[in-house]
Amino acid sequence: xxxxxxxxxxxxxxxxxxxxxxxxxxxxxxxxxxxxxxxxxxxxxxxxxxxxxxxxxxxxxxxxxxxxxxxxxxxxxxxxxxxxxxxxxxxxxxxxxxxxxxxxxxxxxxxxxxxxxxxxxxxxxxxxxxxxxxxxxxxxxxxxxxxxxxxxxxxxxxxxxxxxxxxxxxxxxxxxx
Numbered sequence: 001x002x003x004x005x006x007x008x009x010x011x012x013x014x015x016x017x018x019x020x021x022x023x024x025x026x027x028x029x030x031x032x033x034x035x036x037x038x039x040x041x042x043x044x045x046x047x048x049x050x051x052x053x054x055x056x057x058x059x060x061x062x063x064x065x066x067x068x069x070x071x072x073x074x075x076x077x078x079x080x081x082x083x084x085x086x087x088x089x090x091x092x093x094x095x096x097x098x099x100x101x102x103x104x105x106x107x108x109x110x111x112x113x114x115x116x117x118x119x120x121x122x123x124x125x126x127x128x129x130x131x132x133x134x135x136x137x138x139x140x141x142x143x144x145x146x147x148x149x150x151x152x153x154x155x156x157x158x159x160x161x162x163x164x165x166x167x168x169x170x171x172x173x174x175x176x177x
Contacts, residue, residue: 004064016056035105111165
């Protein structure tokens with residue numbers, strides 16, 4: 001029997017239950033990723049650091065298309081998947097794109113900005129660069145000036161974009177297309 005190819009997919013999770021769906025996917029031994037941020041919350045007179053999802057309804061899963069569709073049929077009330085550009089099938093996120101996105105978001109650096117699909121229209125054009133030093137080393141994306149700072153924008157088309165914090169120009173090298 002032929003081995004099913006594993007791909008990364010973006011899931012839209014209903015009712016902000018990304019951690020519940022993550023537990024569900026773990027039961028099926030599927031790799032998942034939720035972009036998280038560390039924030040300080042006030043509880044009574046104490047402050048506490050907690051990790052929470054940056055987007056309450058977004059998570060990623062690595063699975064075969066067949067397994068993902070079976071799970072979606074079984075748990076249709078929990079999540080749906082982001083669709084490709086022509087809206088005919090779940091959007092497959094290339095490994096390289098996902099890995100770059102994961103490097104930036106897993107750093108949990110303060111000052112990252114996230115943009116929805118609608119907001120990305122203005123930001124996904126620019127010079128393609130690679131970060132060669134610093135906390136985002138290895139990241140590839142588009143260099144953009146956002147709020148007067150030079151940042152690298154990493155885009156997963158149709159899903160989300162994340163802008164790094166300020167990146168000095170000496171840390172950047174141009175990527176030939």
